[in-house]
Amino acid sequence: xxxxxxxxxxxxxxxxxxxxxxxxxxxxxxxxxxxxxxxxxxxxxxxxxxxxxxxxxxxxxxxxxxxxxxxxxxxxxxxxxxxx
Numbered sequence: 569x570x571x572x573x574x575x576x577x578x579x580x581x582x583x584x585x586x587x588x589x590x591x592x593x594x595x596x597x598x599x600x601x602x603x604x605x606x607x608x609x610x611x612x613x614x615x616x617x618x619x620x621x622x623x624x625x626x627x628x629x630x631x632x633x634x635x636x637x638x639x640x641x642x643x644x645x646x647x648x649x650x651x652x
Contacts, residue, residue, distance in 0.1 A: 591619050598623070 594606030604621035611625035613633045619626075 595620060601627075 591604060591606065594604055595602045596605050597603075601622045601624075602620065603623045604615060604619035604626075607615045607619045607621050609615065610621065610623055611629050613626075613630045615621045616626040616630040
């Protein structure tokens with residue numbers, strides 16, 4: 569059966585929405601922070617972003633990624649311009 573591009577996109581959107589809803593349902597408030605208890609592992613930026621996990625290891629990994637990328641961006645700027 570051949571489906572149109574729009575039908576395939578609609579199915580993909582539905583699957584993505586369903587996954588987001590399942591992940592949001594798995595969030596638990598632990599020590600005042602939303603933790604994705606269903607996440608396969610912690611301490612990674614991917615889990616922070618896609619699972620919305622705010623445990624300290626995931627938060628630290630996300631923060632470190634931004635710091636590293638900010639340093640790279642500044643290293644490429646001529647004459648030491650900042651990102652203001």
